[in-house]
Amino acid sequence: MAGYLVFPEEVCDWSGNVPGKIPLNPVRMGLFDLIREFEQDPFPFDRRSPGLALIRLDELMVHLGCMEGQAENLDWPVLADFHRRLRAVAQEVSNMGVIHVPVSCHLDLGGGNQLYARYTGKRIPLWRLFGANPTLGNVGGHTTYLFGDNLS
Secondary structure, eight states: OOEEEEEEGGGEESSSOOTTSEEOOSEEEOHHHHHHHHTSSSOOOOTTSOOEEEOSHHHHHHHHTOOBOTTOOOOOHHHHHHHHHHHHTHHHHTTSOOEEEEESSEEEEEGGGEEEEEETTEEEOTHHHHOSOOEEEEETTEEEEEEETTOO
């Protein structure tokens, strides 16, 4: 199934030589570059393309200030815009392989199956970007979260 596979960075094999870990896709981009590439016409990727990895997403979210306290549930217009733009290319993304999203912060699936990354007592609402209800997997004892390409 195509989509976005979010997983802890510690199960990531950056070199492609470590058995039992996820070999990170060779084309690595930040969120802004990924969206820019996805919005090109014609769509620049297909199944024959080398795999994509969305890197440093949690660091970008911290830099943008997209964090909330434990009892907060804030709206983030910037994340809603990114979510909308990624949904707009869902049909094209469905023709690709899985996009890897390694995250350095601790991942936590909260109520409503909403994924957060924990950062210094606050939480980064990754679900606002990818949607809710991921398919859970496991690599090396660590939970992975697969969000379908339609980001529902």
